[in-house]
Amino acid sequence: MIKRPFIRLSKPRIQYALLGVKVMEPQEIPLPGIVTLLLDSPLIRKDIPFKVGDAVKTGQKLSIAGEGGPYVISSVTGTISAISPFYGDYGRVCTAISIKTGRKEELDKDFAAKSQGATLDTAAEFLGFTPGAPCFAAFRDPDKAIHTIVVFGGNTDLMIATNQYAIKSRIEDIGHGISILKQITGIEKIVIAVPRDLVPGFGHVGAELKGVDLSYPSAHPKMIMERELKLTVPAGKNCEDMGVVFMSAEAVASIGKAFSTGEIPHKKILTLVKKDGTQQLISARIGTPMGDVFSACGVSLNEKDRLIIGGPLTGSSIYSEDYPVGIDTDAVVVQDKADISLVSDYPCINCGECVRICPAKIPVNMLVRYLEAGHYEQAADEYDLYSCIDCGLCSFVCVSKIPVFQYIRLAKHELGRLNAAEATNE
Amino acid sequence: MSNEKKFIVSHAPFWHDGSSISERSYHTMLAAMPAVLFGLIQYGIPALAVISLSISTAIIWELIINKITKLPNTIGDGNAALMGLVFGMMMPATLPWWIVATGTFIAVVIGKYIFGGIGSNAFHPVVVSITILLISWNSYFDFDNALVNYDFGFPAVFPLGALKAFGTGSIHGFSLSGLLMGQQVGAIGSTFGLGLIIGGIYLILRGFIRWEISISFLAGMFLAAMIFNMANPEKFAGPFFHILTGYSLIGAFFLATEDSSSPVNCIPMLIYGAGAGILTVLIRNIGAYVDGVLYAILIMNLVNPLLDKIRPKAIGKVA
Numbered sequence: 001m002i003k004r005p006f007i008r009l010s011k012p013r014i015q016y017a018l019l020g021v022k023v024m025e026p027q028e029i030p031l032p033g034i035v036t037l038l039l040d041s042p043l044i045r046k047d048i049p050f051k052v053g054d055a056v057k058t059g060q061k062l063s064i065a066g067e068g069g070p071y072v073i074s075s076v077t078g079t080i081s082a083i084s085p086f087y088g089d090y091g092r093v094c095t096a097i098s099i100k101t102g103r104k105e106e107l108d109k110d111f112a113a114k115s116q117g118a119t120l121d122t123a124a125e126f127l128g129f130t131p132g133a134p135c136f137a138a139f140r141d142p143d144k145a146i147h148t149i150v151v152f153g154g155n156t157d158l159m160i161a162t163n164q165y166a167i168k169s170r171i172e173d174i175g176h177g178i179s180i181l182k183q184i185t186g187i188e189k190i191v192i193a194v195p196r197d198l199v200p201g202f203g204h205v206g207a208e209l210k211g212v213d214l215s216y217p218s219a220h221p222k223m224i225m226e227r228e229l230k231l232t233v234p235a236g237k238n239c240e241d242m243g244v245v246f247m248s249a250e251a252v253a254s255i256g257k258a259f260s261t262g263e264i265p266h267k268k269i270l271t272l273v274k275k276d277g278t279q280q281l282i283s284a285r286i287g288t289p290m291g292d293v294f295s296a297c298g299v300s301l302n303e304k305d306r307l308i309i310g311g312p313l314t315g316s317s318i319y320s321e322d323y324p325v326g327i328d329t330d331a332v333v334v335q336d337k338a339d340i341s342l343v344s345d346y347p348c349i350n351c352g353e354c355v356r357i358c359p360a361k362i363p364v365n366m367l368v369r370y371l372e373a374g375h376y377e378q379a380a381d382e383y384d385l386y387s388c389i390d391c392g393l394c395s396f397v398c399v400s401k402i403p404v405f406q407y408i409r410l411a412k413h414e415l416g417r418l419n420a421a422e423a424t425n426e
Numbered sequence: 427m428s429n430e431k432k433f434i435v436s437h438a439p440f441w442h443d444g445s446s447i448s449e450r451s452y453h454t455m456l457a458a459m460p461a462v463l464f465g466l467i468q469y470g471i472p473a474l475a476v477i478s479l480s481i482s483t484a485i486i487w488e489l490i491i492n493k494i495t496k497l498p499n500t501i502g503d504g505n506a507a508l509m510g511l512v513f514g515m516m517m518p519a520t521l522p523w524w525i526v527a528t529g530t531f532i533a534v535v536i537g538k539y540i541f542g543g544i545g546s547n548a549f550h551p552v553v554v555s556i557t558i559l560l561i562s563w564n565s566y567f568d569f570d571n572a573l574v575n576y577d578f579g580f581p582a583v584f585p586l587g588a589l590k591a592f593g594t595g596s597i598h599g600f601s602l603s604g605l606l607m608g609q610q611v612g613a614i615g616s617t618f619g620l621g622l623i624i625g626g627i628y629l630i631l632r633g634f635i636r637w638e639i640s641i642s643f644l645a646g647m648f649l650a651a652m653i654f655n656m657a658n659p660e661k662f663a664g665p666f667f668h669i670l671t672g673y674s675l676i677g678a679f680f681l682a683t684e685d686s687s688s689p690v691n692c693i694p695m696l697i698y699g700a701g702a703g704i705l706t707v708l709i710r711n712i713g714a715y716v717d718g719v720l721y722a723i724l725i726m727n728l729v730n731p732l733l734d735k736i737r738p739k740a741i742g743k744v745a
């Protein structure tokens with residue numbers, strides 16, 4: 001864990017770690033006995049065309065609500081053992097589909113047949129549930145005029161090496177993925193953004209190359225937009241509104257691999273950060289329970305430890321080892337109970353640390369007063385709530401240990417709900 | 427499910443840089459130590475009595491408030507102890523005990539808790555308290571009379587008092603190096619210039635105070651005093667004399683920098699500091715009071731919320 005340095009004249013610089021010159025190979029996690037796939041849609045039983053006991057093959061698409069509806073791609077061959085609702089952070093509701101792994105692996109041929117002439121429809125219909133979570137919706141949205149795709153070879157949060165690994169070791173897949181993307185979307189401007197120190201030694205992959213600064217949160221999409229593409233995202237808008245789609249290097253590699261082999265990739269690379277802070281790359285089937293990852297890597301867990309999906313500054317903690325590896329699970333951090341720092345209910349002492357460190361130049365000291373009092377709309381109108389890029393630094397440095405970032409996310413979530421309710425009432 | 431391990435679930439971020447309010451308080455107290463120890467050596471047991479009493483009563487008042495308001499005990503954060511220490515540093519060693527206790531009462535209860543507790547005080551609580559005491563029991567704060575029984579081996583007059591009454595002719599007995607080394611009469615912890623500067627530099631380097639405020643405070647004072655001095659060297663003392671006497675240095679490093687009553691954005695901090703520095707010299711040179719630091723800081727505390735509205739535009743802010 002990074003601590004406040006002894007001498008502190010300016011704001012601290014928190015650096016992204018680089019993968020060493022010699023790329024470590026990910027450790028393979030054995031085929032799990034059961035996988036759980038999270039389908040991003042609430043569970044409505046009558047819409048589900050499959051049931052417990054159905055046999056599925058590796059690479060088989062399981063979709064609800066017919067053609068074009070949300071789907072998952074099975075990462076193993078076996079039988080469906082459970083279908084249940086799953087509740088995530090901030091009102092996220094999913095359907096969890098568990099599949100018991102069978103003895104013999106069989107590949108589904110559906111995609112292979114369609115992968116010859118690559119089209120946007122094929123990609124959207126089959127590759128939305130692949131490692132790196134590529135999303136094609138923005139390309140098909142008539143309201144969004146996408147003109148640039150940024151392939152990002154780093155991770156937004158700290159300690160995560162997943163996309164760096166992809167960019168270092170899978171450059172061929174990425175190159176192929178880029179040409180596929182160009183072909184199916186018709187977008188010519190593709191930018192590869194990588195941590196600055198990785199720029200030298202990069203071959204030609206048919207894209208413009210940008211080096212991203214190594215200090216946190218330079219790798220945040222909105223920061224890349226601001227600093228590298230010189231496009232400012234107005235508060236409350238996202239990058240896609242500005243015509244830019246971000247895809248992780250792993251996602252592009254998945255696309256490239258899928259179209260060159262005719263098989264839908266089903267193994268996710270993730271970074272395991274152990275209790276002592278060491279990192280290890282893992283390769284696991286999508287849906288593998290975290291517990292399998294821990295036991296394969298010799299991580300022992302105790303009562304009151306903390307398990308974090310994602311990075312230490314922006315991830316989310318989970319309560320069970322059964323939580324599966326998802327398509328966007330780039331990291332899992334295990335924190336010993338001794339290293340857990342708790343928040344407090346102290347008021348803001350106006351020390352200004354958060355104001356100094358906030359990359360979006362938000363007056364966090366004022367914002368937090370309004371958020372604590374629940375005045376969300378004023379917070380948004382006068383104190384720049386929507387300029388926040390969700391980096392978590394304000395909470396990280398808060399002398400009073402106020403859960404500032406939690407307040408911010410909650411406020412955004414609540415305002416989002418209010419606005420949605422208003423929109424339906426109109 | 428029953429034999430499953432229970433994990434801690436909480437919101438991101440999962441790291442914290444380890445800073446805390448108590449760390450800030452205790453290190454600020456540590457930074458004050460050179461000046462305080464010097465005062466204790468200079469003024470002996472009475473000074474020790476004042477400092478001990480002010481720290482302990484400040485803590486006791488806070489404890490009583492905690493009990494009355496039924497809020498959790500907050501003395502562990504060190505804020506009350508720090509307030510007591512700073513209060514004591516600014517008192518003459520001869521102050522009777524009941525003024526000390528009243529002073530810390532005003533600081534903790536009125537200056538801090540009436541405004542809503544830590545982080546909500548609009549004014550520096552200790553400055554509020556001393557200003558009230560000065561109005562009520564002015565004679566006890568006459569450093570010349572108060573310290574008449576001491577034999578120091580240097581002019582036993584309060585430099586700013588002499589300056590005000592008799593002009594620069596009366597302060598030739600003070601050398602700047604002497605002032606820096608504490609050869610002047612004054613409050614317990616405010617005379618040892620070098621000690622205060624060392625403490626201030628420590629606080630700045632460790633990031634416990636906002637350096638913009640201290641530096642602009644001193645710069646504002648320096649400039650204003652220099653202009654006065656150039657205009658009339660007979661009547662107005664030079665900038666270094668002003669910086670090394672009275673509450674100037676304690677003001678620059680321990681009073682003006684108080685978190686909740688000062689701005690946090692860069693330009694406001696510079697205006698705030700410089701404003702307090704300039705006002706101090708104005709009050710000293712053409713105002714009615716001998717020392718202007720306290721009033722200058724109170725005035726700048728008052729405009730702080732307005733000043734702090736000058737801030738950079740947030741990223742992506744739409745007009």
Ligand code: SF4
Nearest residue numbers: 358388389391392394
């Ligand atoms: S999370 Fe905090 S520090 Fe980061 S952009 Fe938002 S307000 Fe600023």
Ligand code: SF4
Nearest residue numbers: 348349351352354398
């Ligand atoms: S870091 Fe925390 S205590 Fe300091 S000003 Fe920001 S919110 Fe207030």
